[in-house]
Amino acid sequence: MSIDIKAPVFPESVAEGTVATWHKQPGEACSRDELIVDIETDKVVIEVVAPADGVIEEIIKGEGDTVESGELIGRFKEGAAAAAPAAAKAEPAQASAPAAEAASADVVLSPAARKLAEEKGVDVSAVKGTGKSGLVTKEDVQNHVDGQKTTAPAAAAAAPAAQVELPAGQRPEKRVPMTRLRASIAKRLLSAQQNAAMLTTFNEVNMKPLMDLRKQYKDGFEKRHGIKLGFMSLFVKAATEALKRFPMVNASIDGNDIVYHGYQDIGVAVSSDRGLVVPVLRDTDSMGLADVEKKIVEYGTKARDGKLGIEEMTGGTFTISNGGVFGSLMSTPILNPPQTAILGMHKIQERPMAVNGEVVILPMMYLALSYDHRMIDGKEAVQFLVAIKEMVEDPARILLDV
Structure with missing residues (x-):
């Protein structure tokens, strides 16, 4: 029986998608619920699985084609067996086939x-x-590949790279279309710059108290919660407290209205091979440090595997971006509309600082707060950033609410 393969029904905020990858070709056998095609939207990659055991009968929409919600992209034949290659029919199996091939047949892979x-x-x-x-x-596969790279013989590593001879004056170029996610990111960032009176204020924070706190409790924290204690969770909690004190920074603009949010949903920018995505931590005021750390790790894994759902990236009242993990010393983060502010963290670097009339070497970090000046005055933006600075330099303030 032939079954239509259709694009999934997209959420209201997604108009169309692109066929990213066909994992099965016509005539190739599929098991029920096995991944057969990826549909990429401007937010997430949606997987389409086989409706039953059978084979791909026909591909109607090829890789790179645009598809709408529920559109026919191929046909599936239920219960059919895969056609054996002609060469396999003509030649009997060789007794000398590599043992690895026989073994691989018993390996179960996602x-x-x-x-x-x-x-x-x-x-x-x-x-x-x-x-x-x-x-x-x-x-497991990625770890195996990485392990092979690290254990490669030194002689092989020292071998000269193959020389590619190009005619004199040749300047090769490669043109590839933007992915939907990359195009969506570009559109949103450009819109943020054009439609907001964006301004950035800076401050610097002494990270030594936070680093000492982490050093003192990291082992006990990991033993109790099964997750490492990082700086991001502490910044999320500091930002949450600051947002409660400065509700204007936690608000958004809707037409001519100001919408004040009585909750704190903080987006954490995560880098992936497909581009920058911002999954949202919901109700951070009620989350503990371990809850924040676990959720960030979960989102990072999903982002790397392209598994983030649209509901995990929608909403949000404030965003934190950490360019310091890539070595950035200072930057001006761009707003994530309709939010009106975003906090940028940066690299921790030891610098000579004047403390009580003496020069002391301290681990310092620049903080940047970009905000929409239509909504937030400079006074509120600076006070908000100073509040975060004070809580990071004296973490007890978070607990004591002072």
Whole structure:
């Protein structure tokens, strides 16, 4: 029986998508719920799985084609068996076939792991699965690839790179279309600059108290909660307290109205291979440090695997971006509309500072707050940033609410 393969029903905020990757080709066997095609929207990648056991009968929308919600993209034949290659029919199996091939048939891989293994040319029989019942995950394949890189012989590493001879004067170029996510990011960032009176104020913060606190409690924290204590969770809690004291920074503009939010939903910018995404931590006032850290790790994993849902990236009343993880010393972050402010964290760098008339070397970080001047006055922006600075330099203020 032939079954139509249709694009999923997109949320109201998503008009259309693009066929990113067909993981199965016509005539290729599929198991029920096995990944067959990825649909990329301007927010997330949506996976379409096989409706039953059978084969792909026809592909109507190829990779790169634009599709609308619920549009027909292919056909699936239920219960059919994959057509055996002609060469396989004509030639009997060789007794001398590599043992790895026989072993790989018994390895159970997730769809994402299979795709990565094919791209990297990995022998899956050599990969140890850490998933349920020995399932090989995408992370297992990536770790195997990374391990091969680090254990490569020194002689091979020292071998001269292959020389590619180009005719004199040739200047090669490569043109590729933007992904939907990248195009959406570009559109939103340009709109933010054009439609807001954006201004940035800076301050610097002494990170030593926070670093001493983390050093003192990190082992006990990890033992109790099963997650490492990072700086981001402490900044999230400091920002949450500051937002409660300065509700204008936690508000947004809707036409000619100001919308004050009685909750704190903080977006945390996460970098992925597809671009920058901003998943949202909901009700951070009621979250503990461990809850924040676990959620950030979860979002980072989902962003890397393209698994973030649209509901996880919508909303948000404030955003924190940490360019310091990439070595940025100072920057001016761009607003994430309709929010009216964004906090930029940067690299921790030791600098000579004057303390009580003496020069002391301290680990310092520049903080940047970009804000919409239509909504927030300079006085409020500076006071908000100073409040965060004071709480970071004296973490007890967060607990005592002073």
